[in-house]
Amino acid sequence: xxxxxxxxxxSIYGESHGEEVGVIIDGCPPGIKLSIDDxxxxxxxxxxxxxxxxxxxxxxxxxxxxxxxxxxxxxxxxAIAFFNNNFISEDYNFDGFYRPGHADFTANIKYNGFNNPxxxxxxxxxxxxxxxxxxxxxxxxxxxxxxxAKLIEAGGNKEIEKAVKIAxxxxxxxxxxxxxxxxxxxxxxxxxxxxxxxxVISHLAFAIPGLKAIEFGEGLNAAKSKGSEFNDVFIDxxxxxxxxxxxxxxxxxxxxxxxxxxxxxxxxxxxxxAQTTYNFKTNQMGELKIKGRHDACYALRVPVIAEAITAxxxxxxxx
Numbered sequence: 001x002x003x004x005x006x007x008x009x010x011s012i013y014g015e016s017h018g019e020e021v022g023v024i025i026d027g028c029p030p031g032i033k034l035s036i037d038d039x040x041x042x043x044x045x046x047x048x049x050x051x052x053x054x055x056x057x058x059x060x061x062x063x064x065x066x067x068x069x070x071x072x073x074x075x076x077x078x079a080i081a082f083f084n085n086n087f088i089s090e091d092y093n094f095d096g097f098y099r100p101g102h103a104d105f106t107a108n109i110k111y112n113g114f115n116n117p118x119x120x121x122x123x124x125x126x127x128x129x130x131x132x133x134x135x136x137x138x139x140x141x142x143x144x145x146x147x148x149a150k151l152i153e154a155g156g157n158k159e160i161e162k163a164v165k166i167a168x169x170x171x172x173x174x175x176x177x178x179x180x181x182x183x184x185x186x187x188x189x190x191x192x193x194x195x196x197x198x199x200v201i202s203h204l205a206f207a208i209p210g211l212k213a214i215e216f217g218e219g220l221n222a223a224k225s226k227g228s229e230f231n232d233v234f235i236d237x238x239x240x241x242x243x244x245x246x247x248x249x250x251x252x253x254x255x256x257x258x259x260x261x262x263x264x265x266x267x268x269x270x271x272x273x274a275q276t277t278y279n280f281k282t283n284q285m286g287e288l289k290i291k292g293r294h295d296a297c298y299a300l301r302v303p304v305i306a307e308a309i310t311a312x313x314x315x316x317x318x319x
Contacts, residue, residue, distance in 0.1 A: 024080075028078055147182045182258065198252060214262070217246045217248070217249070
């Protein structure tokens with residue numbers, strides 16, 4: 001479904017080329033100071049424009065429709081909308097082709113052909129904008145908890161600008177790895193077994209288009225480590241550990257150390273390089289060339305989205 005959470009609940013709606021996209025947030029406490037200016041910084045970080053990202057630039061000014069009175073949250077549902085204006089729908093007439101890697105084919109099957117496919121429709125990265133907006137509010141709820149994410153690798157290369165440049169020159173795309181940290185999180189967050197900290201963050205993380213894997217702490221190395229190597233030994237009465245291989249989580253519960261995880265994103269599916277794929281109209285293999293404005297490295301825009309989903313997850317546990 002398009003809703004998530006119970007204590008802090010969000011519902012997103014809209015399509016890439018529809019009139020608007022937006023979010024409804026329920027469970028925000030009353031009395032939190034909030035204005036349109038609070039959204040500006042995080043929204044700007046998600047907006048394309050840098051080298052390797054789409055040329056589609058929207059104003060992305062939030063329209064707060066409810067839940068705010070005299071500059072403070074009221075405790076009732078907050079509705080925020082963003083209008084779509086800068087889209088070119090004719091770029092999405094593929095004449096019998098479904099774009100490889102996209103949800104075009106699966107969405108058509110699921111919705112019996114009634115889905116809006118333009119720009120990816122409801123499956124577009126455009127729908128991460130409402131997530132970022134919800135994340136802004138979640139961060140305010142969390143007060144002193146600090147969340148930071150960054151792109152640490154693109155296309156298997158730590159020289160990110162160089163990797164992006166090569167992808168653009170080749171008419172191709174590359175994936176990337178995002179690392180996210182949450183500090184000042186008290187011990188005790190999480191509800192085992194099915195609402196562990198890892199479970200809730202992972203559930204939200206996979207709402208970000210293009211995510212293919214996630215690891216908490218040194219998760220990938222855990223399988224080849226010994227217990228004597230991987231265990232985080234305690235060094236004080238507050239539960240501080242000498243290492244943080246578990247990423248600040250034990251038994252699905254935050255242990256008071258920094259929570260950190262990495263997100264692994266696939267390359268953007270829309271590429272200008274020609275692809276030979278099946279044409280469902282002619283029932284033959286054919287050559288597909290995708291026009292339009294697309295990200296050579298979508299992961300460049302993801303750090304702020306990773307922060308948002310982390311904040312939303314932690315807000316659901318906030319004590």
